[in-house]
Amino acid sequence: MSGVYVVAAGMTPFRQHPDTAVHELARQAVWAxxxxxxxDPEAIELAYAGHAYQGQCFGQKALLKIGITGMPIVNCENACASGASAVWGVYNAIKAGQADIGLALGAEKLSGRGGGFTPMVADDLESVMGRVMPAVFAMMARKHMERYGTTLEQMASVAVKNRRGGVLNPYSAWTENITIEEVLAAPMIAEPLTRLSCCPVSDGAAAVILASERVVRRLTGKPVAIRAAVMASGRRNDVGMADDNSEMTIRAARQAYEIAGIGPDEIDVCELHDPFTIAELVHCEDLGFCAPGEAGPLALGGHFDRDGAVAVSPSGGLLARGHPLGATGVAQIAELFWQLRGEAGDRQVPD
Amino acid sequence: MSGVYVVAAGMTPFRQHPDTAVHELARQAVWAxxxxxxxDPEAIELAYAGHAYQGQCFGQKALLKIGITGMPIVNCENACASGASAVWGVYNAIKAGQADIGLALGAEKLSGRGGGFTPMVADDLESVMGRVMPAVFAMMARKHMERYGTTLEQMASVAVKNRRGGVLNPYSAWTENITIEEVLAAPMIAEPLTRLSCCPVSDGAAAVILASERVVRRLTGKPVAIRAAVMASGRRNDVGMADDNSEMTIRAARQAYEIAGIGPDEIDVCELHDPFTIAELVHCEDLGFCAPGEAGPLALGGHFDRDGAVAVSPSGGLLARGHPLGATGVAQIAELFWQLRGEAGDRQVPD
Known part of the structure; x- marks a missing residue:
């Protein structure tokens, strides 16, 4: 079956944009x-729009205002994976022969929704009882500390590294570096996670254009091939509680490596899901960059730095760039597109 | 590229289920x-869940409670086309080689949301100004009447026919037949559309299982092949106002006929989108069953009856079965699955 390629990417800065409508953020990303x-925008044959909170038919409304109409448009919501699901939808549709050129758009406006984190759903008993994201990841952190001896400093070093990436990234919310001491001294959100251990609330949009083997050479001389596109979901309702690591992530990663025919030791650069510092450590282990329990010391030692063995989230990740839910997964693909083309500016991972 | 088949279908009755949670409706449909x-439920490798109003990660939550976990699950929202978009997503994913067996689930609970129609979005200026669905279709009706001489009786005959189908359909909301006179005398909703010209508010869920060429023979001796799966969206923001017919539907239908290698005269049975009587007439024309303007007299003459030239919505359609948004598109595929296997009971279209 023929390949699918990323041929273009665009993004807004990820930060609070209280005075900019989400449709305008979407327009900026798509147009970029x-x-x-x-x-040619007329050549785009289908679109998926990933978002969690932007209302009915968001993709249709946003693309209509951009002037891109007529093609299939599907909105998809998968919480923090909404944007990644949009990319996956476009990838599948192209591979299925529905189109040669497709657009994945991710957008979210979280500012002005109140509260410091993802808006809670009033009828979600678990949320109401306190099982909100910071609490879930705090439990994950406590378990990792107890089981593997992971330290507060090791976790804090993830925030320091990612902020360093963010400072170099014009799309990032933050412009100043931080120290381990500052992370540890920041206000406590959910023990042991301080405010600087959590991603900031932000708004933003990202877009990538995917193309089939058949047309890719006409569009760009520098396509980025997608060698595998794998999704998985959890097997039980206890993610982050019963397991030390994320069974679903381990499963998806193994499948992706198998399809692509490579191993984790061949990865040079990775954008992963780091809404909290502990998540990056756990996911580095899940992705096979090291054994369970080893990520903490390796992180503190610079193993995942931009010039380390594996550059993890050189963009600054969610911790520095922010996490507008629907936009994040698309932004990660955009960042990898730029990195693999050598177009990532000051945050470029060395060859 | 290899084919995709429908191999199983399940559905709840479509009616108001005020005391049944939407997750329970989903469970009933999937389990059926x-x-x-x-x-084997363990053999299902991915799922799309179509819904419009059931909250974040509805598919994950519903399938977790059903005991089907671990696979990729994507929620999609496309207003009235949410369910159809879910089927399209599964179709593409199977064709793309992501899975051999996939589930499309559609579910919606509208009762208890207040109002007689789809809940309005407070910040949607057009809705607030009165451009709600009954008004849009009332304008469509007025235009069709003026341009083609379509009569109130012709439109009402659609409701009578579909109610007749619904009475024979155990999944339908309605159990009593109606007459043209009753349709015309019913309370006016948006002139010229009376209450019996509009689909009822209802709750429900539907599920279909799709399979690849590779595994289909292992699963069933009576697969139903999907010969084409086409989506389109409108080119402008004036659907039902500037055009007499639906340009996007005409475009999608032509493309589907071309891919399948058949013409509209070869269609024996059709489930189409009939939230209002006028919609069925316009869509019969859009789908090429007759020329623009001809659907009214043909409908009144029985052309689209169960034993007519083309059996349109033998299930009773949205007008009789109801229209729980996310469930509708999946239910239409389920109905066609049963019809093409000769399993549609009293409403079976004759061979």
């Missing part, structure tokens, strides 16, 4: 992808 | 599809 690539 | 087919 189009103008940077010279791809 | 599984038990009627004997397919």
């Amino acid at each position: 992808a189009i103008t940077s690539s010279g791809i | 599809a599984i038990t009627s087919s004997g397919i």
Whole structure:
């Protein structure tokens, strides 16, 4: 079966944009992808829009205002994976022969929704009882500390590294570096996670354009091939509680390596899901970059730095760039597109 | 590229279920599809869940409670096309080689949301100004009447026919037949559409299981092949106002006929989108069953009856079965699955 390629990417800065409508953020991201690539917007044959909170038919409304109409448009919501699900939808549709050129758009406006974290759903008993994201990841951190001896300093070093990436990233919310001491001294959110151990609330949009084998050479001389696109979900309702690591992530990663025909030791650069510092450590282990329990010391030692063995989240990740839910997964693909083309500016991972 | 088949279907009755949670409706539909087919739930490798109003990660939550976990699950929202988009997502994923067996679930609980129609979005200026669905279709009706001489009786005959189908359908909300006179005398909703010209508010869920060429023969001796799966969206923001017919539907239908290698005259049975009587007439024209303007007289003459030239919505359609948004598109595929296997009971279209 023929390949699928990323041929263009665009993004807004990820930060609070209280005075900008989410449709306008979407327009900026899509238009950046189009103008940077010279791809004719009329050539886009289908779109997926990933978002969690932007209302009914968001993709249709946003793309109509951008002037891109007529093609299949599907909105998808998968919480923090909404944007990644949109990319996956476009990838599948192209591979299925529905289109040669497809757009994945992710957008979210969280500012002005009140509270410091993802808006809670009033009828979700678990949320109401306190099982909100910071609490879930705090439990994950406590378990990792107890089981493997992971330290507060090791976890804090993830925030320091990612902020360093964010400072170099014009799309990031933050512009100043931080120290381990500052992370540890920040206000406590959910023990042992301080405010600087958590991703900031932000708004933003990202877009990538995918193309089939058949047309890719007409569109760009520098396509980025997608060698595997794998999704998984959890097997039980206890993610982060019963397991030390994330069984679903381990399963998805193994499948992706198998399809791509490579191993974790061949990965040079990775964008992973780091809404909290502990998540990056756990996911580095899940992805096979090291054995369970080893990520903490390795992180503190610079193993995952931009010039380390594996550059993890050189963009600054969610911790520095922010995490507008629907936009995040698309932004990760956009960042990897730039990194693999050598177009990541000051945050470029060395060859 | 290899084919994709429908191998199982399940559905709840579509009616108001004020005391049944939407997750329970989903469970009933999925479980009906599984038990009627004997397919091992563990064999389901991915799922799309179509819904519009059931909250974040609805598919994950519903399938977790059903005991089907671990696989990719994507929630999709496309208003009235949410369910159809879910089927399309599963179709593409199977064709893309992501899975051999996939589940499309559609579910919606609208009762208890207040109002007689789809809940309005407070910040949607058009809705607030009165451009709600009954008004849009009332304008469509007025235009069709003016341009083609379509009569109130012709439109009412659609409701009478579909109610007749619904009375024979155990999944339908309604159990009594109606007359043209009753449709015309019912309370006016949006002139010229009376209450019996509009689909009832209802709750429900539907599920279909799709399979690849590779495994289909292992699963059933009576698969139903999907010869084409096409989506389109409108080119402008004036659907039902500037055009007499639906340009996007005409475009999608032509593309589907071309891919399948058949013409509209070869269609024996059709489930189409009939939230209001006028919609069925317009869509019969859009789908090429007759020329623009001809659907009214043909409908009144029985052309689209169960024993007519083309059996349109023998299930009773949205007008009789009801229209729980996310469930509708999946239910239409389920109905066609039963019709093409000769399993549609009293409402079976003759061979």
